Amino acid sequence: MNIEYNERRSLAERSFKGKIGTTLPRLDVPVQDMPDAEDIRTDLFLPEVSEGEVVRYMTLLSQMNFSIDTNYYPLGSCTMKYNPKVNEEMASLPGFANIHPRQPKSTVQGALELAYNLQAILAEIVGMSGCSLSTMAGAQGELAGMLMIRAYHVSRGDHKRKFVLIPDSAHGTNPASAAMCGYEVVTIPSDTAGNMDINALRTACNEETVGLMLTLPNTLGLFDTNILEICKLVHDCGGLVYGDGANMNAMLGRTKLGDLGFDVMHFNLHKTFSTPHGGGGPGSGPVCARDILVPFLPSPVISRNTDEESDSYELYEPDTSIGKTSAFHGNFGMLVRAYTYINLLGASGLLEVSENAVLNANYVLANLKDHYSLPYDRVCMHEVVFSAKMQKQQGVSALDIAKRLIDYGIHPPTMYFPLIVEEALMIEPTETESKETIDNFIQVMQAIAQEVLDDPSLLKNAPYATPNTRLDEAKAARNPDLRWHLSS
Amino acid sequence: MYPNDRKYSKEHEWAKQDINESLLIGITDYAQEHLGDIVYLDLPNVGSMLSKMQKLGEIESVKSVSDIFSPVSGEVIEINNIALDSPELVNSDPHNNGWLVRIIVSNASEFDELLTADEYQSFLDSLGS
Numbered sequence: 001m002n003i004e005y006n007e008r009r010s011l012a013e014r015s016f017k018g019k020i021g022t023t024l025p026r027l028d029v030p031v032q033d034m035p036d037a038e039d040i041r042t043d044l045f046l047p048e049v050s051e052g053e054v055v056r057y058m059t060l061l062s063q064m065n066f067s068i069d070t071n072y073y074p075l076g077s078c079t080m081k082y083n084p085k086v087n088e089e090m091a092s093l094p095g096f097a098n099i100h101p102r103q104p105k106s107t108v109q110g111a112l113e114l115a116y117n118l119q120a121i122l123a124e125i126v127g128m129s130g131c132s133l134s135t136m137a138g139a140q141g142e143l144a145g146m147l148m149i150r151a152y153h154v155s156r157g158d159h160k161r162k163f164v165l166i167p168d169s170a171h172g173t174n175p176a177s178a179a180m181c182g183y184e185v186v187t188i189p190s191d192t193a194g195n196m197d198i199n200a201l202r203t204a205c206n207e208e209t210v211g212l213m214l215t216l217p218n219t220l221g222l223f224d225t226n227i228l229e230i231c232k233l234v235h236d237c238g239g240l241v242y243g244d245g246a247n248m249n250a251m252l253g254r255t256k257l258g259d260l261g262f263d264v265m266h267f268n269l270h271k272t273f274s275t276p277h278g279g280g281g282p283g284s285g286p287v288c289a290r291d292i293l294v295p296f297l298p299s300p301v302i303s304r305n306t307d308e309e310s311d312s313y314e315l316y317e318p319d320t321s322i323g324k325t326s327a328f329h330g331n332f333g334m335l336v337r338a339y340t341y342i343n344l345l346g347a348s349g350l351l352e353v354s355e356n357a358v359l360n361a362n363y364v365l366a367n368l369k370d371h372y373s374l375p376y377d378r379v380c381m382h383e384v385v386f387s388a389k390m391q392k393q394q395g396v397s398a399l400d401i402a403k404r405l406i407d408y409g410i411h412p413p414t415m416y417f418p419l420i421v422e423e424a425l426m427i428e429p430t431e432t433e434s435k436e437t438i439d440n441f442i443q444v445m446q447a448i449a450q451e452v453l454d455d456p457s458l459l460k461n462a463p464y465a466t467p468n469t470r471l472d473e474a475k476a477a478r479n480p481d482l483r484w485h486l487s488s
Numbered sequence: 489m490y491p492n493d494r495k496y497s498k499e500h501e502w503a504k505q506d507i508n509e510s511l512l513i514g515i516t517d518y519a520q521e522h523l524g525d526i527v528y529l530d531l532p533n534v535g536s537m538l539s540k541m542q543k544l545g546e547i548e549s550v551k552s553v554s555d556i557f558s559p560v561s562g563e564v565i566e567i568n569n570i571a572l573d574s575p576e577l578v579n580s581d582p583h584n585n586g587w588l589v590r591i592i593v594s595n596a597s598e599f600d601e602l603l604t605a606d607e608y609q610s611f612l613d614s615l616g617s
Binding site (some may be wrong): 397399415416417419422473474477478 | 522524525526527528548550551552575576
């Protein structure tokens with residue numbers, strides 16, 4: 001049997017005229033007239049296949065899939081950690097899975113209680129006063145945070161501020177969020193240690209500063225040791241500090257953004273708190289704020305109303321809310337998963353999360369620094385950024401190394417980001433991987449470094465072990481062919 | 489290796505004097521090499537006024553999106569439509585057919601201040617790449 005032939009045929013190519021995969025139930029409604037003939041498409045091609053063929057096709061596709069449940073996934077900044085199955089179990093409980101946002105609030109008190117508790121837990125973790133769970137992804141959380149900062153300035157009649165300060169190592173969504181709020185971006189360079197250039201920040205801060213958007217630890221995986229002074233400089237000129245929570249697994253239980261001087265931040269539940277991620281989503285990006293920004297939180301926020309006779313949970317809109325960021329209450333199923341994860345681990349478990357996240361990254365750093373260039377040679381947090389510039393001298397790029405990793409069954413790391421590192425390979429081992437898995441990754445990376453020296457041409461065409469080998473990414477971007485065409 | 493018939497900026501653009509006192513602007517071989525395969529160009533409209541170091545457009549490669557800065561002030565009088573349709577031209581021939589825009593300079597001294605080929609080469613050497 002030709003397995004290749006069977007695997008690569010699309011469902012349409014498996015079609016055979018007259019095959020039927022389903023039986024329609026007996027007609028039990030009045031017969032309706034067909035629409036006019038000219039309104040009916042005649043060119044709509046639907047494959048004619050049996051149920052068994054569809055099942056095999058879909059199963060083959062799923063087997064070609066690469067996921068956190070099949071392979072190791074050290075994708076920097078994305079925290080592709082294992083998602084415990086108990087999260088799914090809890091989220092599929094009928095009381096959570098089968099409720100509707102339009103249901104009377106009295107019938108969903110348990111769900112609201114869970115969300116209320118999660119608000120309090122998230123705010124506690126980062127040392128903030130309030131939290132809204134309605135934002136549905138990290139980028140939306142960012143935008144909400146910046147809209148809150150804008151609403152704060154406007155509420156004080158302070159209309160002169162127009163510049164948002166963003167370090168050159170930031171995620172690209174940061175300047176995008178600032179621009180969507182109508183602000184201009186001022187880029188703050190990094191210093192040679194990988195911290196923000198504090199003198200450049202000092203020069204940039206003035207009465208037109210809206211605030212600063214900062215990821216901590218930053219995208220180099222480094223904790224900015226000047227963070228207290230950074231927040232003070234921004235506050236001294238009347239600006240506010242927004243925290244991008246992409247890297248929160250490095251700090252859980254260790255330090256609180258609120259204590260450091262951040263005014264508002266967002267979490268990525270799909271990174272830090274193990275809800276599905278990367279095609280399996282949806283995401284969830286709750287926003288937490290300190291007291292002065294709580295009145296601007298996106299709507300709805302959940303409140304608890306207790307008196308002598310009753311104890312109930314309600315949805316409400318804060319007085320000066322920036323408004324709704326989602327149709328209803330955000331991605332509630334993700335809230336159940338994150339709540340499950342946090343409660344199962346407890347405070348001591350969350351401490352272990354950050355401990356192992358940082359330990360694992362430093363273990364990778366120590367074992368690969370002799371094989372790959374390390375632009376910032378200091379203790380890292382939850383991820384480490386290498387440069388492939390030594391390999392570049394053999395004509396091998398970060399992209400080639402990433403492609404070669406696929407042959408060893410490992411997902412490529414983040415490449416070419418942050419932009420300030422040439423040929424960047426950004427590796428986040430995550431806290432959920434065993435020492436054996438990480439040791440294997442290290443051995444593979446060392447083996448690839450040796451392959452670069454022995455036979456650089458081997459890497460230029462990798463991967464070899466995948467259904468499709470090296471794709472022409474330039475052609476795909478220049479002449480995208482986005483749909484399958486039925487060949488007659 | 490960098491041709492002497494033009495001048496260069498530290499942002500890796502080149503500017504070359506051409507017909508009717510216009511300047512052709514493009515990116516250097518070093519820039520295209522570091523960007524990797526270029527897949528999309530965003531160039532200004534003809535008639536746009538640019539000041540020195542203002543963003544002239546964007547280059548998208550398979551690696552990243554990068555800003556292009558105007559090395560001089562002036563008015564855009566022509567853009568390279570062939571490169572717009574075939575951005576790979578900027579990879580294969582960055583110093584000639586892969587030019588990006590034609591500008592009428594408003595301040596000639598800005599051109600004189602740019603780096604010579606030798607100075608640009610020294611600058612690249614100092615980057616250690």
